[in-house]
Amino acid sequence: MGRITLDKVTKSFGEAEVIPPLDLTIEDGEFAVFVGPSGCGKSTLLRLIAGLEDVSSGQIRIDGQDATETPPAKRGLAMVFQSYALYPHMSVRKNIAFPLRMAKLDQAEIDRRVTGAADVLNLTDYLDRRPGQLSGGQRQRVAIGRAIVREPAAFLFDEPLSNLDAALRVGMRLEISELHKRLQTTMIYVTHDQVEAMTMADKIVVLRAGHIEQVGSPLELYRTPRNLFVAGFIGSPRMNFIEGETAARHDAHTIGVRPEHIAVSQTEGEWSGVVGVSEHLGSDTFFHIHDTGLAETITVRADGEVGFRHGDRIRLSPRTDAIHRFDKQGLRIG
């Protein structure tokens, strides 16, 4: 079991309030992702849940039990760190066994669990190596192995993939998702990468300056962002924001249209502009359009290869049902 509740939790470092009063519940078995720009307090929030930092006020409950004053080891949570934080002087086997040794399990049980974890994570051949002799991806697996042997109530991941190269990151992302499907254990995952958040999460928590901007499933956040910040943060490339007269025609201060919701054409369309940079990805093409009179740049996505060249004047038509409207305060209308 691993239901985690934060009740009016705050954290200050000296005078600086990093987390203003914050309420949040993560259900048992849920994969929750904390996402936000750097410095938004997401790592601090994770460390508060872990017990590595003390809350300034408020309460943290794990499965209904008040854990606010409980030391990290007694909370039944396991954590995977950005730097992997493996013990360099121990073999892989000893690294994975360390939490079990600390829990004073008998040797036979330790061996059984270590072998099991190594098997799941494809580490069996590396058990007698030192972390220094492993690649980044293998080290990350050892760190995960050290977390799963404890059979924790919840896993905490602190930007675990940011030290890996792009290809490996995609692979590990799938592995972690699969691990979650198999173990059905609560996972809290911190990242600044919205793609990781969208692909892995059951529930995304978008944070800015210690505030929760919105909580919801990836598609909820994509379809109905609550404000301009979430609208701009979720989705890649970024949503286009248009103000002024065009927005007013939709009874809004600002309207937002995602690049994938704008069709391009040589002849027909509500808006027009000049093609700037084009990014050809094969499956998609992204055009950055200037001189539209709407915003400095409008980004649009086209399927496959579309043969517009730099400097071509083209027409754009937004999908009317996919226009997001925001008021003067940046909050969603409707």
Next chain:
Amino acid sequence: MARAVTPRRKALTTLAAWAVGLLIFFPILWTILTSFKTEAQAISDPPVFLFFDWTLENYSVVQERSDYLRFLWNSVILAGGSTILGIIVAVPAAWAMAFVPSHRTKDILLWMLSTKMLPAVGVLYPMYLIFIQMGLLDTRIGLTLVLMLVNLPIIVWMLYTYFREIPGEILDAARMDGATLRDEIVHVLTPMAIPGIASTILLNVILAWNEAFWTLNLTAAKAAPLTAFIASYSSPEGLFYAKLSAASTMAIAPILILGWFSQKQLVRGLTFGAVK
């Protein structure tokens, strides 16, 4: 761009380095040579360098007159004991300063170091009285304690710089893994800092071995280490230079050998953290 090193420049630098090295080593070399001379040759004018009648007589006389092994044993106990005690006290202290610093940590470190700048003789009188009161005069335990305290600032400083190099996330991981503070220090921090702790131990053994102020002033016969052994041969009267040299050679030999074999560790230890 790397600086161009001409052969001429290289030769000059090498020569200069050797000159400085020999200059520093010369007194020790002279002591060793003198220990093999007769008393007459030891004070001959002009002095003889290598061409004299080599003799081991001084060594046998010194061994006869005083029990070298007893002094040696005391030195080993004092240097070893004070170092072990010092490490036991300094590891938790350095841990606290490195990983849970307060805004006063820097001040405390500097204050500790400042005690090394006080002339030891300034506290000789109170220390002597305390020793008499507590019955510690001329005891190994008393002297071990004093040597430990004298060198503690240096041990804490060295360990502090080593510990600071250890990433905090690893200690966080240990805490998440259920390690108590003791587990954390014993199973994670100390093994990771072994190279640093080794050079700290080494340097401290050498410092304690060579310490002469407190060892001479607070011992008489029972707890006297090799420093007292040497001092007993510096006599205002009579011809004792060769024997004094023999005693000195015997006293510094163990530490010289230890230093020779561990020079790499020592240099690494002393420059650690200075170069990144």
